[in-house]
Amino acid sequence: MKIINQIAQSRSQFSPSELKIAETILAHQERISKISSSELAQLAAVSQSSIVKFVQKIGFKGMTAFRLALSEESGRQQAIRLPLATNFPLHNAINSDDDAPTIARKLMQEKIRALVETTGSVDYEILGKIVTALSEARFVHITGLGGSMTVGSDFAHKLLKIGVIALIDPDSHAQLSIANTLGPQDIQVAISYSGRRKEILDAARVAQQRKARVIALTNPVENPLRALADLSLVTLAEEDQWRSSAISSRTAQNALTDLIFMVLIQTQSWRNDLIRDTQSLIDELM
Template sequence: MSIINKILARRTQLSQQGCLIGDWVIAHPEKAAQLTSQALANQVGVSQSSIVKFSQKMGYKGYSEFKLALNEEIGRKQVMQSTPMHSDILADDPMTVISQKLVKAKTEAMFQTTNALSYEACHQAVAWLNGARRVQLVGIGSSALTAKDLSFKLLKLGITALCEQDSHVQIAVARTLGVDDVQIVISFSGERKEILVATEAAKEQGAKVIALLGPGRSRIRHIADITFDTIADETKHRSSSIASRTAQNVITDLLFISLVQQRDESARQLISDISSDIKQILS
């Protein structure tokens, strides 16, 4: 697992200072790889000992080992980007190469995203969705496609799912939510103002907020009750946010399948209870 993904996967285990360090490293990996422990501490605004503890929390003996691993990871990434089989699709690529690059990009997105998952958070999210009065799904652009797909799946399970495309309507719906409702926010960048306003509105009404976000700092990450990191190497050369949507779909499909399991189990228990009642009546 890459260092960035280690930070994301273990973020819930970090102290407040550890989260600050991790977020800074994720945002500035190349710069972090060149700094001393004291210089990094000054940049983040923490003590030097906090840098050492953070490095150990990531599985390294100290900051020197962490910094060496970070430099090696950056070097490997630069080499990969310079090879012909880098996942960016070029204008003159033949279809055979395009297909291989697509498989590589999508597989990598799924692998990294599932590696960073907190399954405890997954169980909690499924419990909230299973008991929700209504579920609002919020997304703009390519993320709206993921939101719409999940809304259809929730409707199949009998869960009231609200998924509007217009950002103004999304905000209006968010203001009608209550403590028995859940909002799922899907945004790879986490920077769209409309999404932020809808998230804040749902939180103000007491709704539980589940966010699917790309790695990095954002205000939505601090508002949401549960955050799932969708990890994808998106660049300006790749169209339609293919890798990020693949990462998002890994999370939404996992939540959906888990909901199916729970509801099947509930249905089997209900049938068993009814059968027992009938047997008691007939006996």
């Protein structure tokens, strides 16, 4: 800590009395912010006035100000050390004191649950309509932010491989610009687990204003994106409201995009020929 370090580094500049106080503070760091000047004087075997002069010498008006600053600094230090000292949730059921095998097992269980619940909730009539819409689209615009953007990028790449012209741009301004160019023959696929991201909603509204249809991949709870989408499939995942890693939701989203991709190939076998042709072209580069 800054104050403690300052005291430790200044010991050579202290008088014998001040040095006794300094050594006492250094030896009882945990207690100093909670005791009075008289208690510190007793611990250091000096007068109370010596304590006041000491804290003033190191830059504080008095013992109260010194204790407050020390307490605040100690609190910040504890916050920094907390992940190492305390068991706390890292992500859903995964805790800070879990070892690597436990983390692996919990991650596997979480991902399997997301896959099972998401695929089990698929409305296959809606899925069929989505597959038809994508196969007939002039252009497919995909939107997503953060983890959803990575899912969208993978989906766009897959669609391109089977002859569906698709594009995603990570910049939200660009997403609006692209949405503004859409028309009745185009599709926008909006991927958002929360279904509440303003950037995604704005792009979807612009797409609909241009008469493009909007397909949403979002959670099953009623949300603005589901409300405005023409077609939607739901992703079921165990995610906290304030999540940093979006592990479960990305797994669920990937399950849906992969399912759409596979059904496109299954219903239109000529698209699988495109994949083989593309692979042959890539092999020639090797």
